[in-house]
Amino acid sequence: MSTPLYQLKAEFFKTLGHPARIRVLELLSEREHAVAEMLPEVGIEAAHLSQQLAVLRRANLVRTRKEGSSVYYSLASPELAELLRVARSILSGVLAEQAELLADLRAARSQAKPPT
Template sequence: MSAPLYQLKAEFFKTLGHPARIRVLELLSEREHAVSEMLPKVGIEPAHLSQQLAVLRRANLVVTRREGVSVHYSLASPRVAELLRVAREILSGVLADQAKLLGDLHAEQ
């Protein structure tokens, strides 16, 4: 018996639940990157970046292309970039609401 859709969604969001993975996906939303290009932008050790890229590969969120000794990564689907954009919009709204609430609290004092 296959897993319910809500369980698969939870696993999907768990995959996205690491700051380094989100940063990698943000970079790849712009364009394809070689691993060596991502290292300084993600700011983690090479072995750790490799682990995070492996998680994203297993989840079919990124694909690879070899060019000589370099491995280049890109998004498996442009919908991943769209998901990150929507998440940013949601967070912007939440933060704007919190800022308004904080402003209201300060105004009451």
């Protein structure tokens, strides 16, 4: 029996569920990067970055190539960059709605205050 698609999607999103992995994918959305280039951008220790990259490799979300002693990473699919763009757009909309709600609440609170 095959795994239901919704379960596969849940596993996919679990793989994306770490800030360091998202940051790595954002960097790789721009261009291929060597591990050493990503370290200062991701802001975690080398061993931890290596673990996060291994998770992305096992999920077939990134590809590697070796050049000399450097390992270069790239996205396995350009759709990952699009997914990150869509997520940014969704979050921007959500945050804009929350900001509007907060402004409405503050306005209502200032109108409800008795004069001093």
